[in-house]
Amino acid sequence: MTSAASSVSSAARSRFRPAFLLLLALLFAHFAQAQQLRGIVLDKETNQALPFASVSVPGTTLGTTTNTEGEFSLRVPKLPITLLISELGHVRDTLRVTTNAELLRVSLAPANVTLPEVKIGSYAFRLVDRAFRQLQSSNSRKFYGKAFYRQTTRIDGDPTELQEVVWDVKSSTARIEGTAIAQGRYAAKQSITSFSNFSLYTKSYGLFDARADTTKSLALLSPNAVKNYLLELKGVVAGPDSTKGGIAEIDFETRPELTKYKAKGTVWIDVDSYKVVRYRMSTPNFTATTTNINQKFRNTKLDIEMSFQNTEDAVAPIEYIKVNLAAELTTPGKPATPLTVSSFTFFYDTSTTPTSIPYARVSVDDRDLQAIKSIKYDPEFWANNPVVKRTPVEDEVIQSFEKKGAFGTMVPKAAPKADVRLDKNGRIIK
Numbered sequence: 001m002t003s004a005a006s007s008v009s010s011a012a013r014s015r016f017r018p019a020f021l022l023l024l025a026l027l028f029a030h031f032a033q034a035q036q037l038r039g040i041v042l043d044k045e046t047n048q049a050l051p052f053a054s055v056s057v058p059g060t061t062l063g064t065t066t067n068t069e070g071e072f073s074l075r076v077p078k079l080p081i082t083l084l085i086s087e088l089g090h091v092r093d094t095l096r097v098t099t100n101a102e103l104l105r106v107s108l109a110p111a112n113v114t115l116p117e118v119k120i121g122s123y124a125f126r127l128v129d130r131a132f133r134q135l136q137s138s139n140s141r142k143f144y145g146k147a148f149y150r151q152t153t154r155i156d157g158d159p160t161e162l163q164e165v166v167w168d169v170k171s172s173t174a175r176i177e178g179t180a181i182a183q184g185r186y187a188a189k190q191s192i193t194s195f196s197n198f199s200l201y202t203k204s205y206g207l208f209d210a211r212a213d214t215t216k217s218l219a220l221l222s223p224n225a226v227k228n229y230l231l232e233l234k235g236v237v238a239g240p241d242s243t244k245g246g247i248a249e250i251d252f253e254t255r256p257e258l259t260k261y262k263a264k265g266t267v268w269i270d271v272d273s274y275k276v277v278r279y280r281m282s283t284p285n286f287t288a289t290t291t292n293i294n295q296k297f298r299n300t301k302l303d304i305e306m307s308f309q310n311t312e313d314a315v316a317p318i319e320y321i322k323v324n325l326a327a328e329l330t331t332p333g334k335p336a337t338p339l340t341v342s343s344f345t346f347f348y349d350t351s352t353t354p355t356s357i358p359y360a361r362v363s364v365d366d367r368d369l370q371a372i373k374s375i376k377y378d379p380e381f382w383a384n385n386p387v388v389k390r391t392p393v394e395d396e397v398i399q400s401f402e403k404k405g406a407f408g409t410m411v412p413k414a415a416p417k418a419d420v421r422l423d424k425n426g427r428i429i430k
Contacts, residue, residue, distance in 0.1 A: 034075060034076070034077055034078070035075070035076050035077075035078065035079050035081075035100045036073065036074075036075050036100060036386065037072075037073070037074045037075070037076060037083075037097060037100050037104060038071070038072070038073050038074075038100075038103055038104065039055075039071070039072055039103055039104025039105060039106060040066070040069075040070045040071050040072070040103065040104070040105055040106070041053040041055070041066050041070050041072065041085055041087065041106045041107075041108065042070060042105065042106070042107045042108070043090070043107070043108065043110065044090075044107040044108055044109045044110070045109070045110060047107075048070075049066075049068075049069050049070025049071075050066060050070050050087050050090065050108065051066055051067065051068045051069070051070055052065050052066060052068075052087070052307065052320060053065065053066045053070070053072075053085060053086065053087035053090075053108070054084075054085070054086045054087065054309065054310050054319065055072045055074055055083055055084075055085050056083070056084050056309075056310070057074075057076060057081060057082070057083060057084070058082060058084050058094075061145075061349060061350060061351055062074065062076060063309070063348065064346075064348065064386075064387065065319060065320060065346055073386040074386070075386055076097075079097060079098055079099065079100065080096060080097060080098040081096075081097050082094055082095070082096050082097070083095045083097060083104075083106075084310075085106045085108065086108075086310045087108055088237065088247065088268060088277060088278055088307075089110065089111055089113075089237055090108035090109060090110055090111055091108060091109045091110070091111050091238075092108070092310070093106065093108055093109075111237045111238045111246075112237075112238040113234075113235040113236065113237055113238070113249070123233060124231040124232065124233040124248070124250045125225060125226055125231055127233075127248050127250065127269045127271065127274065128220065128221065128225045128229075128231065128250065128252075128267070128269070129223075129225065130269075130274040131221055131267075131269045131274045131275070131276050132208065132221040132222060132223070132225070133274075134273070134274040134275060135173055135174050135207060135208040135221060135276070136208060136210075138172075138173045138314065138315040139172055139173065139174065139208065139210045141172065141173060141315050141352070142170060142171070142172060142177070142352070142354070143170070143171045143172070143317040143318075143350050143351070143352060144168075144169075144170055144350070144351055144352070144353060144354060144355050144357075145168075145169060145171075145317075145347060145348060145349040145350035145351060146166055146167065146168060146169060146182065146347070146348055146349045147166070147167045147169040147176075147179070147345050147346065147347045147348070148164070148165070148166050148345065148346045148348070148387050148388055149163070149164070149165040149166075149167065149199060149202065149343060149344075149345045150162075150163070150164050150165075150343065150344050150345075150388075151163045151164075151195075151198055151199065151341065151342070151343040151368075152341070152342050152343075152397060153191075153194070153195060153198075153339075153340070153341045154339070154340045154341075155191050155192065155193070155329070155337060155338075155339050156337050156338055156339075157338070158189075158400070159189075159397045159400050159401065160188065160189050160191040160194070161186070161187075161188045161189075161191075161194055161195065162186065162187045162188070162397060162398070162401065162408075163184070163185075163186045163368060163369070163372065164184065164185050164186070164382075164388060165181060165183070165184040165185075165199070165368070165371075165372060166181075166182045166183045166184070166381075166385075166387075166388075167179040167180065167181055167182060168180040168181075168182050168355070168357045168359070169347065169359070170357075170359040171317060171318050171347070171350075172206075172208075173208075173308070173315045173316060173317065173318075174206045174207040174208040174209075174221075175204075175205065175206025175207065175208070175209065175318075176202070176203050176204075176206070176318075176321075176362070177359070177361070178359025178360055178361050179203060179359060179360060179362075180357050180358060180359055180360060181371045181372070181374070181375055182375070183375060183377075183378060183381050183382070184371065184372030184375055184377075184409075185372065185377060185382065185408070185409040186369060186372050186408040186409060187398070187401045187408035187409075188401075188408055189401065192295075192329065192331075192337065193290050193292070193295060193329060193339070195341055195368075196367050196368060196369065197364070197366050197367055197368055198323075198325075198341055198343060198368065199343065199366070199368050200362060200364065200366060201302070201304070201323045201325075201343075202321050202323050202343055202345050203362035203366075204362045205304055205306075205321070205323070207219070207220075207221045207276060207279060207306065208221055208222075218254075218258070218261045220252050220263075220267065220281075221267075221276070227255075228254060228255060228258055229252050229253065229254060229255060230252065230253050230254075230255055231250055231251070231252050232250065232251045232252075233248060233249070233250055234249040234250065234251055234266075235248075235249050236248050236249070236271065237249060237268070245270075245271035245272050246270075246271060247268050247269065247270055247271070247277050248268065248269050248270075248271050249266060249268055250266065250267050250268075250269065251264075251265070251266050252264065252265060252266070252267060261283070261285055262283060262284055262285060263281055263282065263283040263285070264281070264282055264283075265279070265280045265281035265282055266278075266279075266280045267279050267280075273314060275308065275314075275315070275316055276306075276308060277307070277308055277316075278305070278306065278307045278308070279304075279305065279306045279307075280303075280304075280305045281303070281304050281305075282301060282302070282303045282304075283301075283302050284300055284301055284302075285300075285302070286300035286301075286302045286325060286327065290329075292331075294331055294332055295329055295330065295331055296329075296330045297327045297328070297329060297330075297339075298327065298328050298330055298336070299326075299327060299328050300325070300326070300327040301325070301326045301327070302323070302324070302325050303322070303323070303324040303325075303326075304321070304322070304323050304324075305320075305321070305322040306318060306320075306321050306322075307319045307320050307321075309347075309350070317347065317350045318347050319346070319347060320344065320345060320346045320347065321344075321345045322342075322343070322344050322345075323342070323343045324340070324341070324342045324343075325339075325340065325341040325342075326338075326339070326340050327339050327340075346387065348387055372409075377409045
């Protein structure tokens with residue numbers, strides 16, 4: 001009986017081995033084909049780097065954006081492959097890539113900017129109104145994916161906080177609707193103040209909120225644009241397709257009679273589909289307080305920028321959100337201290353397929369560092385994730401933390417000193 005069982009087991013293993021080896025071969029072939037592409041996107045006329053340019057693979061969800069130095073890194077399943085590179089204000093282009101042996105250099109030509117024949121002021125208001133209605137009608141379309149969030153605090157020019165987080169994220173065409181933390185890490189130094197929930201501004205800000213009363217809204221994209229805003233059509237950026245109208249660039253500013261809220265900025269709207277392509281806004285209306293009752297913020301300026309992915313669909317998911325705060329922190333009897341907080345959130349692996357992830361809506365009770373500490377730190381995740389690649393400037397920030405003995409999960413701990421013992425003659429005992 002034992003012999004028969006052994007014989008059957010041996011026969012089964014013989015049949016299983018070729019299949020197992022074939023699976024290994026297929027897996028090896030898959031990973032062998034996967035290629036890491038690195039490159040830089042430049043302005044064709046000035047040769048200057050183009051930050052936040054979009055780099056994608058047409059027909060797939062693969063894509064990334066360039067960093068502040070115009071650099072990008074993108075893993076693709078195999079080569080050859082075609083990349084689509086685009087940036088607002090430039091003519092988009094494609095690049096056929098057959099090898100990853102060299103740094104890719106892509107130069108985009110500036111797009112023509114013209115004023116349409118219709119120059120009356122109502123044209124800008126009409127575009128903004130159509131964009132609002134487009135957001136309203138497409139709000140039921142949801143997107144699911146991941147978002148990488150990086151936040152840096154500087155007090156009197158010195159970096160004091162750094163947080164990097166990856167969220168599982170649910171979003172609409174206008175805002176983040178819920179997040180669940182997947183990974184996080186941080187570094188910090190002792191300082192006169194710190195921010196416990198700065199990500200609130202990224203998670204809560206949006207161009208449209210289906211739950212809000214639009215009749216009272218102070219947002220640009222609302223039925224109240226004529227009443228609350230002054231608009232100026234700056235021009236239309238020519239698109240790659242000459243049969244289409246292009247992208248309208250519209251400056252906006254709250255009317256002088258609107259005293260409780262002030263904002264100004266620029267919105268870019270596709271004149272054919274009425275999709276918002278990019279939105280940039282600045283406001284002095286920053287109302288945060290510190291736990292130190294003697295500390296106050298003054299001369300505040302909050303900048304928010306949202307960009308949407310370059311797709312042919314009627315609706316487009318968010319590509320990135322930037323939030324920057326500049327202020328002075330005052331304490332009685334002491335000079336004012338300049339302070340800046342900047343964050344950048346990049347959305348990737350975006351799809352329309354729902355997940356079972358329990359996304360949580362943003363709350364004023366959220367605490368960023370507490371959320372990071374609730375997740376087990378996985379160094380391998382960060383080491384092999386090209387999305388979180390830093391620029392040289394960001395690496396300098398990390399080095400400044402190391403020099404000051406910062407604490408946190410981001411900064412590697414110093415290696416323990418060897419226990420050196422000497423004999424009576426002063427020689428090291430091995």
